[in-house]
Amino acid sequence: MIARPHQPLLRVEHLGMNHVQRHGVTNARLIVQAFADVNLTIYPGTTVALVGESGAGKSSLARCLALLEKPAEGEFWFDGVNLLALYGRALFPMRRKIQMIFQDPTSALNPRLTAGEIIAEPLLIHGQGTKAQRREQALNVMQQVGLPRKCERKTALEFSGGQRQRLAIARALILEPKLLILDEALSSLDIANQKMILKLLTDIQAARSLTYLHISHDLRLVSRFAEVVAVMHGGKIVEQGLAANLFAEPQHPYTQELLAAMPSLESICQERFA
Amino acid sequence: MAMKYIRRRLVHAAILLIAISILSFALLQLAPGDYFDAMRMNPLISAQTVNGLRTEYGLDRPLAVRYEHWLVSVLRGELGFSIAYNSPVGPLIWVRARNTLLLTCGATVLAWLLAIPVGTWSAKKRGTLADRACGVAMSTFLTIPDLLLYLCLLLLAVRTGWFPAGGMISPGASSLGFWSKAKDVALHLLLPCVGLALTITPMLVRHIRSALIDVLESRFIRAARANGISGTRVLFRYAWPVAANPLISLLGFSIGTMLSASVLVEVILSWPGLGPLLVEAIFARDVYVVIGVVMLSSVFLVAGNLFADLLLLANDPRIRVE
Numbered sequence: 001m002i003a004r005p006h007q008p009l010l011r012v013e014h015l016g017m018n019h020v021q022r023h024g025v026t027n028a029r030l031i032v033q034a035f036a037d038v039n040l041t042i043y044p045g046t047t048v049a050l051v052g053e054s055g056a057g058k059s060s061l062a063r064c065l066a067l068l069e070k071p072a073e074g075e076f077w078f079d080g081v082n083l084l085a086l087y088g089r090a091l092f093p094m095r096r097k098i099q100m101i102f103q104d105p106t107s108a109l110n111p112r113l114t115a116g117e118i119i120a121e122p123l124l125i126h127g128q129g130t131k132a133q134r135r136e137q138a139l140n141v142m143q144q145v146g147l148p149r150k151c152e153r154k155t156a157l158e159f160s161g162g163q164r165q166r167l168a169i170a171r172a173l174i175l176e177p178k179l180l181i182l183d184e185a186l187s188s189l190d191i192a193n194q195k196m197i198l199k200l201l202t203d204i205q206a207a208r209s210l211t212y213l214h215i216s217h218d219l220r221l222v223s224r225f226a227e228v229v230a231v232m233h234g235g236k237i238v239e240q241g242l243a244a245n246l247f248a249e250p251q252h253p254y255t256q257e258l259l260a261a262m263p264s265l266e267s268i269c270q271e272r273f274a
Numbered sequence: 275m276a277m278k279y280i281r282r283r284l285v286h287a288a289i290l291l292i293a294i295s296i297l298s299f300a301l302l303q304l305a306p307g308d309y310f311d312a313m314r315m316n317p318l319i320s321a322q323t324v325n326g327l328r329t330e331y332g333l334d335r336p337l338a339v340r341y342e343h344w345l346v347s348v349l350r351g352e353l354g355f356s357i358a359y360n361s362p363v364g365p366l367i368w369v370r371a372r373n374t375l376l377l378t379c380g381a382t383v384l385a386w387l388l389a390i391p392v393g394t395w396s397a398k399k400r401g402t403l404a405d406r407a408c409g410v411a412m413s414t415f416l417t418i419p420d421l422l423l424y425l426c427l428l429l430l431a432v433r434t435g436w437f438p439a440g441g442m443i444s445p446g447a448s449s450l451g452f453w454s455k456a457k458d459v460a461l462h463l464l465l466p467c468v469g470l471a472l473t474i475t476p477m478l479v480r481h482i483r484s485a486l487i488d489v490l491e492s493r494f495i496r497a498a499r500a501n502g503i504s505g506t507r508v509l510f511r512y513a514w515p516v517a518a519n520p521l522i523s524l525l526g527f528s529i530g531t532m533l534s535a536s537v538l539v540e541v542i543l544s545w546p547g548l549g550p551l552l553v554e555a556i557f558a559r560d561v562y563v564v565i566g567v568v569m570l571s572s573v574f575l576v577a578g579n580l581f582a583d584l585l586l587l588a589n590d591p592r593i594r595v596e
Contacts, residue, residue, distance in 0.1 A: 027406075096502075107493040109494050110512060111516060112515045
């Protein structure tokens with residue numbers, strides 16, 4: 001059992017969001033439910049995984065939690081502040097506390113900026129420090145995520161896939177956020193890189209007592225690091241609990257199905273070569 | 275490194291221009307008849323006289339010899355000899371080319387000045403009613419035939435009398451001072467310039483809009499937005515620099531094609547540029563004038579593209595010169 005502080009870092013209740021689509025010709029409104037009635041509580045310093053199939057509403061929820069989109073209904077408390085009551089400039093200082101890392105690091109990095117500029121950019125947006133200070137801070141974070149300082153002047157496209165994801169992590173870390181949302185951040189990496197980035201994330205978490213929300217469709221990956229797992233299906237969270245309990249005794253039929261569909265290497269070998 | 279690149283591009287351009295000149299020569303040779311064919315129909319002029327004239331102007335010599343003579347005259351800046359004007363082609367073309375350049379440069383600048391704000395605004399407002407209205411307006415402009423547009427402008431000039439309905443300077447304007455003369459030319463330039471700009475603006479708006487939207491929807495913009503960056507800053511610090519590359523290529527292309535696009539507007543609105551000269555020369559089979567204009571527009575096209583490529587080189591650190 002994990003020792004939990006009483007005050008949660010993030011608490012959402014009955015959160016719901018719709019996508020409004022417009023018909024190409026008639027311009028008629030078409031409302032598609034992204035997710036509804038989502039309840040989720042995340043305690044500081046923990047790693048929570050949100051799993052589910054494509055289209056379950058995971059990424060929409062992630063964008064909502066990253067303050068990229070406004071939910072249609074519900075409550076969203078972060079660090080004791082009701083975020084849905086804040087607008088525009090009032091929301092601005094809260095944004096630095098929640099950072100997001102995207103699936104494809106290539107498209108998530110501005111191709112025109114150098115690595116140093118990319119990492120320092122959030123500081124610039126938040127109007128922090130002088131140019132020299134920002135650069136120094138960027139170089140420090142670069143080193144922390146395992147990128148050599150001499151890469152400062154390279155553009156994003158000159159890095160490998162794993163390095164680009166490190167770059168994206170560095171950009172997220174420079175604002176010293178409390179919550180890092182990783183939207184399928186490991187999915188586009190090969191196994192070796194996945195392992196290295198995961199190790200990096202664990203080290204950073206230990207050093208900074210960061211909180212992670214991992215969005216993933218890969219249960220096997222999630223089972224390696226998540227303390228709490230929430231299973232999303234059809235725009236709702238159908239089951240959540242401690243990873244150990246959830247993997248051992250799944251309650252919801254969808255979770256059971258998901259776990260059954262996750263073959264172990266041994267079972268694959270048995271099936272194919274027996 | 276950049277100098278080496280420019281030198282290589284210039285060599286390529288020279289080869290291209292030589293190839294174009296050979297092709298123009300060969301194609302015009304294939305076309306039936308020559309400048310003196312009209313004379314043959316005249317019973318008062320004997321066949322001997324016509325043949326004598328053809329020999330005098332060198333039209334009876336083999337193609338290769340004529341090409342060689344033309345090359346030499348190009349080096350002297352004469353670009354061959356116009357039979358219709360009885361003068362070297364060079365001086366004839368330079369004045370006209372200056373007028374055409376004035377028109378096309380003015381129109382290019384005007385078109386981009388119109389297209390950049392409209393395209394940017396439309397991309398920012400994408401999906402809204404305003405954006406759709408803008409899209410419909412641009413499609414409408416695209417479908418209006420250029421000819422109709424120019425005729426409408428001409429009608430406007432004639433009916434209202436607000437603008438001169440042709441030419442480049444008013445009679446007697448040559449005795450005016452510099453500023454009055456410039457004002458007079460600007461007034462004459464206005465209609466052809468607006469007409470030419472309007473024909474390419476919708477195309478530019480569409481390209482600018484779609485290039486910007488591509489970038490605005492990308493993840494790195496989303497990452498910046500998650501940090502609370504303002505919409506205007508996203509547009510100018512992020513979207514424009516990234517979207518600029520295809521647009522710079524488009525700029526080069528639009529400079530290059532303006533010259534051919536200007537032929538119609540020059541003929542209809544009587545702008546004394548290369549257009550009317552080219553049309554006359556084609557009808558009269560004044561071969562060297564035609565080749566001269568063709569060569570000049572090729573130079574424009576090549577120069578426009580070279581200009582765009584150099585801009586790209588300056589704009590984008592990703593473009594490396596081997």
